[in-house]
Amino acid sequence: MLIENRTFDELSVGDTAELKRLCTQDDLIVFANMSGNHNPMHIADLDGDGDGRAEAIAPSMFVGSLISAVLGNLLPGAGTLYREQNFVFHARAHAGEELISRVTVTALHPETSRVTLATEVRRIEGDVLILSGVAEVEAPRHKIRLNTHDLPGLIVQRHRHFEKLLEKAEALPSLPTAVVCPEEEKSLGGALLARRHRLIEPILVGDAAKIRSTAEALGADLDGIEILDEPVARLAAVRAVALVAEGRARALMKGHLHTDDLLRPALDKATGLRMGRRFTHVFVMDVPGLAHPLLITDAAINIAPDLKTKMDIVQNGIDLARSLGIELPKVGVLSAVEVVNPDIPSSLDAALLSKMADRGQITGGLVDGPLAMDNAIDLGAAKTKGITSAVAGRAEVLVAPNLDAGNMIAKQLTFISHAEGAGLVLGAKVPIILNSRADNDMARLASCAVAALHHARISGGAA
Secondary structure (H helix, E strand, O other), rough: OEEEOOOHHOOOOEEEEEEEEEEEOOHHHHHHHHHHHOOOHHHOOOOOOOOOOOOOOHHHHHHHHHHHHHHOOOOOOOOOEEEEEEEOOOOOOOOEEEEEEEEEEEEEOOOEEEEEEEEEEOOOOOOEEEEEEEEEOOOOOOOOEEEEOOOOOOOOOOOOOHHHHHHHHHHHOOEEEEEEOOOHHHHHHHHHHHHOOOOOEEEEEEHHHHHHHHHHHHOOOOOOOOOEEOOOHHHHHHHHHHHHHOOOOEEEEEOOOOHHHHHHHOOOOOOOOEOOOOEEEEEEOOOOOOOEEEEEEEOOOOOOOOHHHOOOHHHHHHHHHOOOOOOOEEOOOOEEOOOHHHHHHHHHHHHHHHHHHHHOOOOOOEEEEEHHHHHHHHHHHHHHHOOOOOOOOOEEEEOOOOOHHHHHOOOHHHHHHOOOOEEEEEEEOOOEEEEOOOOHHHHHHHHHHHHHHHHHOOOOOOO
């Protein structure tokens, strides 16, 4: 943004300037953190006065700060310093409303280089006066032109994609879910939280005494929840898989046991949940600042997948993306390079998977590779490399060359970029919710929401 000021000598009574600004939910969050004012009346998803509705009222001083933007950027502009300001607030502004801030010069004071200006902020829809007042500022004496494009930007650490998934999933019937060994606070608490959000109806399978003791420590009520007593973890997993065969459970959820112990009975050729496709894991990531959910696969099950396994990894990733509402998922198959190099096996696999999708062996999405990480998700990087593709720079599903790479991508996004990750195992007859011991409440909720949405699509909405 190029700003150029108007010096005191260039000003005249009657000069005016204005700026338009859409007030967003993120604005309210940034202002709350910056000012320290955490009044729930000003937080978009909180009910600040107990009337059952979220108010999302813009703080009055946030609205007032829009006047300073006009003064500092336009009139008089760069170099301006406040001396006085008074405000009268006539109405309230809310998140989602477009506002216009306007200042008008009413008096000039040559002896002090001060300027008096009338100030106002209006809601554009309906031309409603929100704020009026008078400002006195010291105007600049020297001409300044400044490009502000290097000003550091802000990314609000909100998980808007998961919030939307939760909203969609909460509208579905609760998914009957066998929760295996929920014998410590996070695993049991996550299952009970998902029940309160009407995402799942848990059947708790494990050591009943430990489950009840954990519930007591949480202060949680287990009334109305079925508990099947099986103290041995591997046998609890077998019992949970049997619940699916009996039609009583439509999903599995990992509790406090090893992933291998959970998946072994699910993979049993005679009594398990196989359906002709490899089990593969998908992280659904909500990355702050990214305009869409990002799916990472496989980061937890297949260590060094061959081409045949990668076909299933890609197809499972596409199927899950479609369940989340991405109509034509764009799949970037990752390598260290974006050209085929015979010495880099992952680049060969990526090219073959791309061609297989072109020939209809992989369906439901657009697949391209090899792509490096940068040009898979950043359009500018793709253009710089001269890559012309419907996927490059726009990938919604990232297929890692092996488990090491996939796990590192997911963990880096979580612990460096402050992303949340929901984990799901696909390829089985029912979704398998695979949470990490380190997952917080949002990650556990999102995993259940993803499972519910996927089940709803593949089952045609049947409970």
